[in-house]
Amino acid sequence: MTILVTGATGTVGSQVVQQLVQRGADVRALVRDPAKARQAGLPAGVELAKGDLLDVDSLRSALKGVSTLFLLNAVTPDEFTQALAALNLAREAGIERIVYLSVIHADLYVNVPHFAGKFGVERMIERMGFNATILRPAYFIGNDLTVKDVVLGHGVYPMPVGSKGLAMVDTRDIAEIAAIELIRREQSAAPLPLERINLVGPDTLSGPDLAAIWSEALQRPVAYGGGDVEGFERNLRNFMPGWMAYDMRLMAERFLSDGMRPEAGDVERLTRMLGRPLHSYREFAAGVAASA
Secondary structure, rough: OEEEEEEOOOHHHHHHHHHHHHHOEEEEEEOOHHHHHHOOOOOOOOEEOOOOOOHHHHHHOOOOOEEEEEEEOOOOHHHHHHHHHHHHHHHOOOOEEEEEEEEOOOOOOOOOOOHHHHHHHHHHHHHHOOEEEEEOOEHEEEEHHHHHHHHHHOOOOOOOOOOOOOOOOOOHHHHHHHHHHHHHHHHHOOOOOEEEEOOOOOOOOOEEEEEEEHHHOOOOOOOEOOOHHHHHHHHHOOOOHHHHHHHHHHHHHHHHOOOOOOOOHHHHHHHHHOOOOOOOOHHHHHHHHOOO
16 A cells, blocks of 8 residues: 655655655655655655656556555645646545645635635545545744844844744644654545644744744844735745745735634644654754854
């Protein structure tokens, strides 16, 4: 029985592959370039299927003999189309067991394109009758590597997080929970019912909270830069397409208005599943400070 992992060379997908291999699973990874995938560190025992989520023939081939699917779609203009193609081809291949990486508050941030797309995929998973775990991660802690130079060089935490708080999550925790769920569904004698799991960190942090954590880690003052979403979008345009920068701006606006908070019991549930504490933002900041 084989688990197919899409997005297998990305930050989360590559860690999911590693976690599955450590647990003795038979893993097939969907990759665009097998040679680069090996160079990127995918384990030798992982079967590589060359293909793309928009290449129907290659995806159909990759799904042959697969029992469980890990579906991860990058943020692209055609993310929704990619996901629906994968779901339809999975159903065609007789696959019933799926773990899908969505996003927390997909049903709340309805004006944010990549949130709305993922919520649409969630609805399709339900309507198509798949037995799935829908993982809903909050903001990735590691995203803040993109602003570490501003924090270190200028003493400002610039992300427009606001005062409501974000339950930032470590991708290592995301990957391990994904692997646990994939194995659980893979090994179940009968398909398990649909379930949603919020993936959050141990703390819900506001902009001032994050600045205080950086101040402690660096042993010097770090200020919170405030909620300038226009400036945020403008800066993002320096290294990503305009449509994506605007998508991120809309997300930041919802950070300010709504936050990204866990539901009651989320942290305790994840801690039980992992059998250990969740990785924290404080741990991340301390690591960055130590290597600076």
